[in-house]
Amino acid sequence: xREFTDGSTAIVxxxxxxxxxxxxxxxxxxxxxxxxxxxxxxxxxxxxxxQAEDEISAVGMCIGATMAGARTMTATSGPGISLYSENIGLxxxxxxxxxxxxxxxxxxxxxxxxxxGQGDVQFVRWGTAGxxxxxxxxxxxxxxxxxxxxxxxxxxxxxxxxxxxxxxxELNYTMNTVELDExxxxxxxxRGAGSEGxxxxxxxxxxxxxxxxxxxxxxxxxxxxxxxxxxxLRFTGSTHDERAFxxxxxxxxxxxxxxxxxxxxxxxxxxxxxxxxxxxxxRTLLLSYGVTARAMREAVQKARGGGQKVSALTIHSLWPxxxxxxxxxxxxxxxxxxxxxxxxxxxxxIERIAHGCExxxxxxxxxxxxxxxxxxEVIR
Amino acid sequence: MITLAEPIKVKDWKxxxxxxxxxxxxxxxxxxxxxxxxxxxxxxxxxxxxxxGIGCSGRFPAFVNAYGFHGVHGRALPLATGIKTxxxxxxxxxxxxxxxxxxxxxxxxxxxxxxxxxxxxxVMDNEIYGLTKGQPSPTSPIGMxxxxxxxxxxxxxxxxxxxxxxxxxxxxxxxxxxQPRELTELIKRGVQHQGFSFIQVMSPxxxxxxxxxxxxxxxxxxxxxxxxxxxxxxxxxxxxxxQYLGVFYEDNxxxxxxxxxxxQEKAGNHLTLEKLLERFQR
Ligand SMILES: Cc1ncc(C[n+]2csc(CCOP(=O)(O)OP(=O)(O)O)c2C)c(N)n1
Ligand code: SF4
Ligand SMILES: [Mg+2]
Numbered sequence: 001x002r003e004f005t006d007g008s009t010a011i012v013x014x015x016x017x018x019x020x021x022x023x024x025x026x027x028x029x030x031x032x033x034x035x036x037x038x039x040x041x042x043x044x045x046x047x048x049x050x051q052a053e054d055e056i057s058a059v060g061m062c063i064g065a066t067m068a069g070a071r072t073m074t075a076t077s078g079p080g081i082s083l084y085s086e087n088i089g090l091x092x093x094x095x096x097x098x099x100x101x102x103x104x105x106x107x108x109x110x111x112x113x114x115x116x117g118q119g120d121v122q123f124v125r126w127g128t129a130g131x132x133x134x135x136x137x138x139x140x141x142x143x144x145x146x147x148x149x150x151x152x153x154x155x156x157x158x159x160x161x162x163x164x165x166x167x168x169x170e171l172n173y174t175m176n177t178v179e180l181d182e183x184x185x186x187x188x189x190x191r192g193a194g195s196e197g198x199x200x201x202x203x204x205x206x207x208x209x210x211x212x213x214x215x216x217x218x219x220x221x222x223x224x225x226x227x228x229x230x231x232x233l234r235f236t237g238s239t240h241d242e243r244a245f246x247x248x249x250x251x252x253x254x255x256x257x258x259x260x261x262x263x264x265x266x267x268x269x270x271x272x273x274x275x276x277x278x279x280x281x282x283r284t285l286l287l288s289y290g291v292t293a294r295a296m297r298e299a300v301q302k303a304r305g306g307g308q309k310v311s312a313l314t315i316h317s318l319w320p321x322x323x324x325x326x327x328x329x330x331x332x333x334x335x336x337x338x339x340x341x342x343x344x345x346x347x348x349x350i351e352r353i354a355h356g357c358e359x360x361x362x363x364x365x366x367x368x369x370x371x372x373x374x375x376x377e378v379i380r
Numbered sequence: 381m382i383t384l385a386e387p388i389k390v391k392d393w394k395x396x397x398x399x400x401x402x403x404x405x406x407x408x409x410x411x412x413x414x415x416x417x418x419x420x421x422x423x424x425x426x427x428x429x430x431x432x433g434i435g436c437s438g439r440f441p442a443f444v445n446a447y448g449f450h451g452v453h454g455r456a457l458p459l460a461t462g463i464k465t466x467x468x469x470x471x472x473x474x475x476x477x478x479x480x481x482x483x484x485x486x487x488x489x490x491x492x493x494x495x496x497x498x499x500x501x502x503v504m505d506n507e508i509y510g511l512t513k514g515q516p517s518p519t520s521p522i523g524m525x526x527x528x529x530x531x532x533x534x535x536x537x538x539x540x541x542x543x544x545x546x547x548x549x550x551x552x553x554x555x556x557x558x559q560p561r562e563l564t565e566l567i568k569r570g571v572q573h574q575g576f577s578f579i580q581v582m583s584p585x586x587x588x589x590x591x592x593x594x595x596x597x598x599x600x601x602x603x604x605x606x607x608x609x610x611x612x613x614x615x616x617x618x619x620x621x622x623q624y625l626g627v628f629y630e631d632n633x634x635x636x637x638x639x640x641x642x643x644q645e646k647a648g649n650h651l652t653l654e655k656l657l658e659r660f661q662r
Binding site for chain 2: 021024040044046048050053061062064065066067068069070072089233235236237244245246
């Protein structure tokens with residue numbers, strides 16, 4: 001069985017399959033189809049979708065809904081992410097599972113509203129004050145829109161943090177024929193099944209008092225408890241102790257801030273997701289993500305058809321950077337070519353990792369896609 | 381509204397965190413009135429959630445033995461909307477200051493009102509920014525001289541009651557922190573009202589703008605003849621110089637979460653026995 005569909009539809013399906021029960025968004029091209037499909041589909045399964053008054057409200061409602069027990073998602077584009085910024089920080093600080101879809105468009109400000117771009121790669125990573133890590137996944141095909149949405153929900157539960165799904169106008173809008181068996185389900189863990197496992201939501205501190213933000217060791221994730229679970233729970237965006245009371249006690253403050261980073265940074269192996277198509281003897285590694293990876297895969301086929309050796313790496317988990325997979329792929333090649341629809345944002349990360357290997361870029365910001373031919377030109 | 385057979389005493393509604401407000405701050409009166417209302421209504425702490433923004437008044441949730449959500453500046457209403465929508469069994473409050481409600485968060489107020497989210501919004505209006513040490517707020521009088529306005533302000537103050545009436549809020553009231561008995565009754569009525577309840581509470585900031593004497597002079601009880609179903613009359617009273625204390629307006633259209641259930645039915649999600657049971661068990 002096959003169907004003619006687009007990435008937006010696949011994302012909504014993935015969200016529903018993951019048990020999403022609440023969505024709030026504000027119309028913006030090219031993310032509006034997700035809002036509209038959610039408004040149509042979510043009530044059918046007993047969920048609620050809200051068209052909020054602005055993006056600040058949309059993400060705020062999602063955070064509130066998560067804290068009251070819902071599985072939540074929101075979707076926007078660059079200008080909306082700008083408005084999400086402060087509440088993304090709130091979700092990081094309050095350790096709130098939340099899936100945020102950024103359907104990228106080109107340029108700063110209104111930019112090219114109907115034009116494809118990949119310029120938010122660093123923005124989503126560093127998009128809130130303080131610089132704490134978030135998880136960012138990037139699908140490169142319609143079936144991946146489905147499976148990575150499910151994965152985003154799972155990682156949000158696992159690490160209690162906002163997880164971004166970074167897509168683009170092209171992937172979300174362009175209809176393609178997809179084989180139904182290409183859609184792969186990803187198991188999504190239960191609420192409360194953090195690193196300490198389910199069944200111990202009523203975590204206590206040393207005095208026997210309920211401590212919803214107790215984590216141990218530093219990279220552990222406190223089991224999620226939400227409002228309505230028969231134990232009085234507080235939440236604050238301020239620096240807090242394990243009972244969620246505001247504190248300035250330096251050791252507590254230090255431990256909390258390190259914990260927020262460690263719980264993600266020290267579990268890269270659980271997050272890392274790439275497609276490595278490595279050919280022994282290849283001197284060039286092509287590296288890309290999102291819609292650009294489609295052209296890359298096409299170029300690899302062509303090059304190999306013509307007898308050329310080439311390796312390719314598609315990054316699906318952009319943040320934290322999948323360093324192990326990248327290092328493995330870099331082993332033995334002379335140059336890596338990073339292709340993206342911006343002026344070299346992810347290339348910076350590769351330069352950081354690629355010692356003694358030439359790092360080149362294929363970059364486009366004219367609103368057109370990088371073509372397979374552009375890849376073929378750089379293979380040597 | 382989920383209630384208990386026996387009320388929880390006011391002292392048990394207090395958390396073990398002592399408020400850190402300045403002695404004499406109006407917010408103490410608001411807190412005590414709210415705690416008394418929770419007790420009088422026989423509410424269950426496991427079914428009460430309080431969302432706030434940032435400000436002196438925003439510290440509120442930490443002092444109450446209920447689910448508390450201390451978010452970011454101006455965004456209490458989106459949080460409260462999300463909480464109520466995801467779990468309609470909770471009795472949900474939003475609390476905050478005049479800056480939180482009418483300045484940075486002013487864009488959310490009309491929409492919470494027209495959606496008729498079943499949330500009781502208690503705004504502690506001290507006509508100043510307390511937490512950031514005394515800058516003028518959107519309700520400050522013209523001519524206020526502060527460090528942030530050394531030559532006096534020229535911007536006219538907002539009229540929150542008139543504003544919220546025109547937004548179509550289904551419950552609009554004003555109280556005064558120095559009249560705890562009346563304020564408790566207003567909060568109780570706000571909670572019992574199914575839909576968006578807006579309560580402006582005059583709550584002086586003794587440290588940066590001591591308005592006790594001024595509020596006493598300018599406030600008066602709501603005229604007994606006022607009929608709260610008469611929106612025109614409510615608007616008339618809201619526009620007078622005298623700041624009336626009591627319920628300006630109330631109508632009983634269905635709240636947002638009831639509409640959402642209706643919408644789910646329309647979309648084809650029929651309540652099965654299983655779902656009803658699931659709800660019951662929650
Ligand atoms: C985005 C953002 N901008 C500014 C601030 C600083 N800030 C904190 S509270 C506040 C105003 C408080 O005034 P009000 O809401 O009236 O509350 P009050 O302290 O008077 O109770 C400001 C400007 C902030 N926390 N966040
Ligand atoms: S500064 Fe003003 S508003 Fe803040 S606690 Fe003190 S008296 Fe109250
Ligand atoms: Mg104030």
